[in-house]
Amino acid sequence: MSEKLSIVLFSGTVDKLMAASIIASGAAAMQKEVTIFATFYGLFALRKGDWKQNRRISKDFEDYGAQFLQVLEAKKAPNWLETIQSAMDIGNVKVKACGLTMDLLSIKLEDLEPIVSEIVGVAHFIEEASDGQIIFL
Amino acid sequence: MEGVKITKESDARGSFCPGPLMEMIRLVRSANVGDVVAVISGDEGSKKDIPAWINKARYELIGMEEAAPGGTRIICRKNH
Numbered sequence: 345m346s347e348k349l350s351i352v353l354f355s356g357t358v359d360k361l362m363a364a365s366i367i368a369s370g371a372a373a374m375q376k377e378v379t380i381f382a383t384f385y386g387l388f389a390l391r392k393g394d395w396k397q398n399r400r401i402s403k404d405f406e407d408y409g410a411q412f413l414q415v416l417e418a419k420k421a422p423n424w425l426e427t428i429q430s431a432m433d434i435g436n437v438k439v440k441a442c443g444l445t446m447d448l449l450s451i452k453l454e455d456l457e458p459i460v461s462e463i464v465g466v467a468h469f470i471e472e473a474s475d476g477q478i479i480f481l
Numbered sequence: 482m483e484g485v486k487i488t489k490e491s492d493a494r495g496s497f498c499p500g501p502l503m504e505m506i507r508l509v510r511s512a513n514v515g516d517v518v519a520v521i522s523g524d525e526g527s528k529k530d531i532p533a534w535i536n537k538a539r540y541e542l543i544g545m546e547e548a549a550p551g552g553t554r555i556i557c558r559k560n561h
Contacts, residue, residue: 366498366499369499369502369503370499370502370530373499373502373503373506373534373537374533374534374537375537375538419497420495421497422497422500427499430503431503433503433507434503434506434507434510
């Protein structure tokens with residue numbers, strides 16, 4: 345059985361989405377089984393097309409926000425969604441949606457980016473993540 | 482790397498971590514067993530990252546060389 349890395353994607357800010365996507369890519373390259381559990385604002389960010397207008401930056405680094413976003417654009421860095429897609433191309437990466445957030449906000453699977461494969465509950469996630477590392481972002 | 486014939490090479494300068502590594506993985510995947518492929522990366526981290534992947538995937542790191550300007554050529558043999 346391969347090693348696992350699970351990411352709880354709670355935040356929906358571009359900086360944290362980028363961090364999650366890059367860690368997922370590295371882990372996929374190093375042959376880990378990667379699960380991204382998107383919940384709360386992380387799930388908001390995965391609503392279809394949301395990435396196009398998402399320019400949110402974590403509050404604690406807000407003063408760097410404009411500069412960070414500007415550099416990403418100027419240097420044509422790939423956006424976080426593309427980075428997750430290429431991680432999926434080269435390795436074993438799954439993105440799962442938190443059932444609670446889906447219910448509270450009446451979001452359906454078809455409202456989300458197609459990289460999200462299924463809706464799961466927290467117990468399923470915990471069970472799947474057991475024996476592996478968990479990162480909370 | 483004299484005497485090594487590179488079958489396919491990709492210039493990934495201007496691509497950010499983990500872009501050059503992803504490019505190496507794609508190149509190796511599309512190559513035939515026995516082929517030698519290379520990626521030129523301007524990302525400093527690639528010098529550690531790509532060899533770590535080659536080692537993990539049990540391919541062969543042929544070597545790394547400075548490829549002017551501002552890039553390192555990382556060469557890998559798909560040996561299985």
